[in-house]
Amino acid sequence: MSKFNKKKDAALPAVNTASLPDIVFMLLFFFMTVTVMKDSTLKVENLLPNATEIKKLEKKDRVIYIYVGKPTREYEKTYGTESKIQLNDKFADASEVGDYILMERAKKPQELQNVLTTALKVDKEANMGIISDIKQELRKVNALKVNYTTYEGDAFRNLQ
């Protein structure tokens, strides 16, 4: 019996936390490598549609982003619930897209100016009318390469 009793009086040994920093560092490096810094705050709802036949946008410095969607709740009062275009940090009209593209293009180094892609990040609830207006503007400034940014997933889920 005494065999079992003995253990009871020994104090509970402290858990060894020496490897905790290693674990935390591991997590840290993981997040450091997958991190992409946000460059503009979204003012529109941006739930992208799904598609399967997608290609990755490889080089970030060759991409110009255009966001489209309903204004988020805090902007709903001032801008309404119709889909809006967001360029950088501002709401904009379709007619301003051309100027924006030219401005962004001028900021890029010379050798990249001809290989730029316009990434359209459009909420799946948006109407095609606004997209057509953007496309028309893009054609006017000869920015013909576009990428409809999507999530990877079953495309038929967009229909629901």
Next chain:
Amino acid sequence: MPKRGAPPEVNAGSMADIAFLLLIFFLVTTTIETDAGLDRMLPPIEPPEEDVVIKQKNIFQVNINRDGQLLADDELTNIKDLRAKAIAFLDNGGAPSGTADYCNYCKGARDASSSDSPSKAIISLKNDRETKYGTYITVQNELVGAYNELRNREAQRLYKRNFTDMEAEFLNPETPDDVREELKEKVKRIQDLFPQKLSEAETSSN
């Protein structure tokens, strides 16, 4: 002089705290990358110099209305059947053997009233201003899928691998240059077999 002992150990107890601080910073600023999508080329705005006459049978007209219903070649079609229909149209190869347009790799029905050859076949996509973007993307996805399926078939036949893999490797900047050079030709050849002719007409407003 007193004998010096071993140097005192640095207290690393707060390392975990520092690491946690950094970790939380990166956790908060992280957005997992979503940047992938459907690549498309818009048509240039200047109209072509001369009007090209295209035979009606070489055009596959896809119309999407405001309720997301689909009219493909004048038939009401379910979006799920669109890919098969597009493949049948592109792969038809209706030109009789011996003519310049004859397509020797097509495996379609060779129906004289459908497209002559893949290089002649054009898919024209039209949509309403009130069509949902999600529906539009689904249709685009199916049409691009139809092209990819046919290209994969030819790539499997010629090079024993999928076209989409080859193209992804070719576009990946980490691929060594000599491999890319070799892939470039193969990708080009497959693309020429089934050129992507997807015209997007301006939206109709009614």
